[in-house]
Amino acid sequence: MKTLSDTKVNLSEQTRAQVTSILNQLLADLSDLCSQCKQAHWNVRGSLFYPLHKVFDDLAESIGGHLDPLAERITALGGVASGTVRQAAALSALPEFPHGPSEGLAYVTAMIDRFGLAANAVRKAIDDTAALGDAGTADLLTGVSQDLDKGLWFLEAHTRS
Numbered sequence: 654m655k656t657l658s659d660t661k662v663n664l665s666e667q668t669r670a671q672v673t674s675i676l677n678q679l680l681a682d683l684s685d686l687c688s689q690c691k692q693a694h695w696n697v698r699g700s701l702f703y704p705l706h707k708v709f710d711d712l713a714e715s716i717g718g719h720l721d722p723l724a725e726r727i728t729a730l731g732g733v734a735s736g737t738v739r740q741a742a743a744l745s746a747l748p749e750f751p752h753g754p755s756e757g758l759a760y761v762t763a764m765i766d767r768f769g770l771a772a773n774a775v776r777k778a779i780d781d782t783a784a785l786g787d788a789g790t791a792d793l794l795t796g797v798s799q800d801l802d803k804g805l806w807f808l809e810a811h812t813r814s
C-alpha cells in the first residue's frame with residue numbers, strides 16, 4: 654500500500670518515509686506529554702499547589718504549541734499524521750502518568766522523567782533527520798528541543814540545588 658503522497662519536495666521517498674515515521678513518533682510522544690502535563694495541572698495537591706498548578710499548565714501550553722507544526726511537517730512531506738488520542742496512546746514511548754501520590758514533588762519527579770525522555774528523543778531526531786538530509790525538519794525540531802530542555806529546567810529546579 655502506498656503510504657506517501659506525491660510531492661515536488663525532492664527528498665527521496667525512502668527519506669520521506671523515515672522522516673515522517675520519526676515525526677509521527679514524536680507527535681505521539683508530545684501529545685502524550687502534553688496530556689500528562691494537564692493531568693498534573695488538574696490533580697496536583699499539597700503546599701506547592703498553586704505554583705505547580707500553574708507550571709504544569711504553562712508546560713502543557715508550550716508542548717501543545719508544537720503539535721500542529723509537527724503534524725503539518727508530516728503532511729508537507731507527503732505523509733499521514735497519526736494525531737488522534739488513540740494513536741498517540743498506542744505509539745507513545747512515554748510511561749503512563751503515575752497513579753501514585755498527587756503531592757506536588759512526586760508529580761514533578763514523574764514529569765522530570767517524561768520530559769527527559771521526550772527531550773532526548775527530540776535531540777536524537779534532530780541528528781537523525783539532519784543525517785537523512787532533511788535540514789528543514791531538523792531545524793523545526795531544534796525549537797522543540799529548546800522548549801523541552803527549558804521545561805526540564807523548570808521542573809528540575811524544584812528538586813535540585
Ligand SMILES: [Fe+2]
Nearest residue numbers: 694695706710
Ligand atoms: Fe486549567
